[in-house]
Amino acid sequence: MPHLDEGTCGWVVGLCEAGLSICAISQKLNVATTTIHDTIEKYKEQRTFKTLPIPGRPQKLNDQDKRQLLRVVNQHPCEKLANIKEIITAEVSIGMVCKAIHELGKRSCIAVKKPYLTENHMARRL
Numbered sequence: 001m002p003h004l005d006e007g008t009c010g011w012v013v014g015l016c017e018a019g020l021s022i023c024a025i026s027q028k029l030n031v032a033t034t035t036i037h038d039t040i041e042k043y044k045e046q047r048t049f050k051t052l053p054i055p056g057r058p059q060k061l062n063d064q065d066k067r068q069l070l071r072v073v074n075q076h077p078c079e080k081l082a083n084i085k086e087i088i089t090a091e092v093s094i095g096m097v098c099k100a101i102h103e104l105g106k107r108s109c110i111a112v113k114k115p116y117l118t119e120n121h122m123a124r125r126l
Contacts (some may be wrong), residue, residue: 004031005093009049011041061100065090068103069097078111 002011008029015025022040026033046052061069065088070086072079079087081094088097117125 003051004035006049009039012036013043013049016040033065060092060096061090066100069100070106073101073104074108092122 011029012025012031015028016022016036020028021027022033022036025031025036029036043049068086068090069084072084076084076087081097085092085094085097092100
């Protein structure tokens with residue numbers, strides 16, 4: 001079922017209670033009949049137009065924790081996950097830290113090894 005905004009859901013239920021058929025409401029609002037039917041049934045069951053929260057276990061990291069994690073990763077890009085886990089305030093596992101970093105768009109990359117400057121190189125630079 002496509003999500004309709006609360007105003008459209010109000011129109012659908014109002015027109016239904018006014019006596020219009022589902023097909024007539026569908027043609028009037030240019031919305032699929034199944035969407036109209038589902039919206040009316042949902043309103044009859046829940047008595048609200050808002051989408052209720054999905055049941056299940058809440059997330060371990062909230063938005064504030066994820067922002068803190070992103071700041072820590074940006075400040076310490078070469079830090080190990082175990083150390084990052086100790087820095088942040090949330091009690092999470094290393095796997096959860098890794099998963100959250102990937103969800104934030106950060107990927108692990110191996111740094112390119114750069115040769116040290118020799119005495120000759122330093123002398124040539126001057």
